[in-house]
Amino acid sequence: MTAADIHRTIDAVWRIESARLIAGLARIVRDVGVAEELAQDALVAALEQWPESGVPNNPGAWLMGTARHRAIDLLRRRTLTDRKHEEIGYEIDARQMAMPDLEAEIDDDIGDDLLRLLFIACHPVLSTEARTALTLRLLGGLTTEEIARAFLVPEPTVAQRIVRAKRTLAEARVPFEIPRGSERAARLSSVLEVIYLIFNEGYSATAGDDWMRPELCEDALRLGRILAGLVPKEPEVHGLVALMEIQASRARARTGPAGEPILLLDQNRALWDRLLIRRGLAALARAEKLGGAEGPYALQAAIAACHARALTAEATDWQRIAEIYGTLARVTPSPVVELNRAVAVAMAFGPQAGLDLVDALTSEPALKGYYLLPSVRGDLLRRLGRFDEAQVEIERAASLTKNARERALLLERATSTAREGSSGGARDARPRGRPGR
Amino acid sequence: MRFMIIRKADRSTEAGDMPSEEILAAMGKYNEELVKAGALLDAAGLQPSSKGARVRFSRGKPTVIDGPFAETKELIAGYSILEVRSKEEAIEWVKRWPPEDGDVEIEIRQMFELEDFGPSEAVERMREVGFADKK
Numbered sequence: 001m002t003a004a005d006i007h008r009t010i011d012a013v014w015r016i017e018s019a020r021l022i023a024g025l026a027r028i029v030r031d032v033g034v035a036e037e038l039a040q041d042a043l044v045a046a047l048e049q050w051p052e053s054g055v056p057n058n059p060g061a062w063l064m065g066t067a068r069h070r071a072i073d074l075l076r077r078r079t080l081t082d083r084k085h086e087e088i089g090y091e092i093d094a095r096q097m098a099m100p101d102l103e104a105e106i107d108d109d110i111g112d113d114l115l116r117l118l119f120i121a122c123h124p125v126l127s128t129e130a131r132t133a134l135t136l137r138l139l140g141g142l143t144t145e146e147i148a149r150a151f152l153v154p155e156p157t158v159a160q161r162i163v164r165a166k167r168t169l170a171e172a173r174v175p176f177e178i179p180r181g182s183e184r185a186a187r188l189s190s191v192l193e194v195i196y197l198i199f200n201e202g203y204s205a206t207a208g209d210d211w212m213r214p215e216l217c218e219d220a221l222r223l224g225r226i227l228a229g230l231v232p233k234e235p236e237v238h239g240l241v242a243l244m245e246i247q248a249s250r251a252r253a254r255t256g257p258a259g260e261p262i263l264l265l266d267q268n269r270a271l272w273d274r275l276l277i278r279r280g281l282a283a284l285a286r287a288e289k290l291g292g293a294e295g296p297y298a299l300q301a302a303i304a305a306c307h308a309r310a311l312t313a314e315a316t317d318w319q320r321i322a323e324i325y326g327t328l329a330r331v332t333p334s335p336v337v338e339l340n341r342a343v344a345v346a347m348a349f350g351p352q353a354g355l356d357l358v359d360a361l362t363s364e365p366a367l368k369g370y371y372l373l374p375s376v377r378g379d380l381l382r383r384l385g386r387f388d389e390a391q392v393e394i395e396r397a398a399s400l401t402k403n404a405r406e407r408a409l410l411l412e413r414a415t416s417t418a419r420e421g422s423s424g425g426a427r428d429a430r431p432r433g434r435p436g437r
Numbered sequence: 438m439r440f441m442i443i444r445k446a447d448r449s450t451e452a453g454d455m456p457s458e459e460i461l462a463a464m465g466k467y468n469e470e471l472v473k474a475g476a477l478l479d480a481a482g483l484q485p486s487s488k489g490a491r492v493r494f495s496r497g498k499p500t501v502i503d504g505p506f507a508e509t510k511e512l513i514a515g516y517s518i519l520e521v522r523s524k525e526e527a528i529e530w531v532k533r534w535p536p537e538d539g540d541v542e543i544e545i546r547q548m549f550e551l552e553d554f555g556p557s558e559a560v561e562r563m564r565e566v567g568f569a570d571k572k
Contacts, residue, residue: 229475230473
């Protein structure tokens with residue numbers, strides 16, 4: 001093995017082991033930042049020693065053993081310092097009592113430790129950016145550089161975000177625990193939100209020239225699947241996994257040869273990933289079986305599933321989709337959901353029915369500056385043969401989007417709408433809006 | 438990126454022997470770990486080649502050859518699909534294959550993604566086939 005080979009192997013081991021390593025250490029030292037430093041120290045030791053000694057047979061155990069020794073040293077030193085200061089806290093006694101058992105303890109309940117780590121990385125005291133960065137770093141095993149690249153921000157920015165997040169957690173004395181009772185639901189939904197945010201950043205990049213960053217989608221999916229293994233009885237976790245699996249199944253069909261986006265109804269369904277669809281449908285069934293059919297993620301997954309089940313765009317069950325959007329609007333009322341419902345209603349019952357719903361949204365402050373509103377409205381107007389109004393709306397949508405590829409697509413649509421208008425007829429009544437991606 | 442992990446056949450799998458309880462338990466535990474790591478997408482075992490068939494083409498004409506097939510070590514007894522970040526990560530996982538399964542050979546192959554082909558006419562055609570109703 002060359003040194004480069006060994007480095008790649010160490011990277012791979014790190015990716016597999018780092019989360020469990022950090023989680024196990026965090027339980028001993030009760031500080032996520034310190035735990036991560038200890039894990040990093042073990043990684044550095046591996047980078048120094050493995051090129052000489054070769055990769056150990058059980059590299060995970062080697063890393064854990066190395067880090068564990070350092071953790072115990074640290075605790076002993078801490079205890080001494082604490083004694084010097086004559087601060088006899090309850091923790092010290094507890095730690096001294098626990099010391100002989102530490103080694104055995106660290107191997108137990110690694111799942112619970114991972115869950116604690118995930119909850120802490122997505123803790124509400126942290127900003128959304130900090131949560132995503134910390135989650136990818138601690139649970140996803142990504143380097144600061146990888147996170148920076150994925151989110152198109154400079155590396156020092158991410159590094160600083162992570163440092164500050166760790167400090168915030170330490171200062172707020174956030175306990176390393178699994179929240180119970182009423183707090184648990186809220187905290188879990190924060191975790192789901194972070195994972196879905198990561199997925200979406202990969203799935204429909206909000207900024208920049210690329211339409212997708214598939215690796216980020218894979219990272220989010222991996223986190224979701226891990227979480228589903230940790231809390232298998234939580235229906236919404238399966239709902240979220242189902243949603244991500246089904247959306248990811250379309251990844252290959254979503255871009256044309258020049259990287260331009262292809263909308264759902266125009267996609268070549270032969271390119272949809274049947275394996276991911278199957279996994280998504282299974283996860284959705286699990287969510288529903290657990291009584292979670294009306295969870296917001298499960299409902300969105302159910303909509304995605306309607307598309308996944310349709311062999312052709314024409315075979316889509318729009319009435320069912322409109323119905324599910326109705327439920328979703330009831331469970332989580334929001335103008336964006338209402339806009340999507342309008343699209344489904346238009347598909348099921350004609351463009352005028354949809355336009356009536358959309359027109360009710362035009363004064364909605366939350367949708368001000370939201371490019372999909374004029375985009376959808378423009379499309380419905382076009383289908384109603386009102387080409388001039390349609391063109392204005394679609395151009396407005398183009399001016400509002402931040403994604404370069406999306407803007408190009410909208411401008412193209414505006415041009416073709418104008419052309420349809422001047423040729424004086426609705427040859428093509430097919431929707432060009434965006435009934436989901 | 439995805440990898441197919443191919444568990445080669447041996448005399449026992451080709452004889453149609455069912456794996457022992459011990460092996461089943463060990464494989465179950467191994468797969469569970471992969472699932473918990475979010476890395477396992479799919480896995481399946483294959484029945485012996487005596488229950489399979491081959492279709493060989495010669496000048497466009499198919500000939501059907503029934504199993505079993507002689508070259509046991511080249512045959513496949515099962516596969517898993519892993520989604521990981523690198524070949525090394527796939528290798529790391531396979532190195533943890535349960536020892537209960539004995540002296541087996543496992544092959545690791547990266548799966549093509551459509552992007553790997555780069556722009557070409559044939560790929561374009563692949564994109565066009567199917568149900569797309571593109572304008």
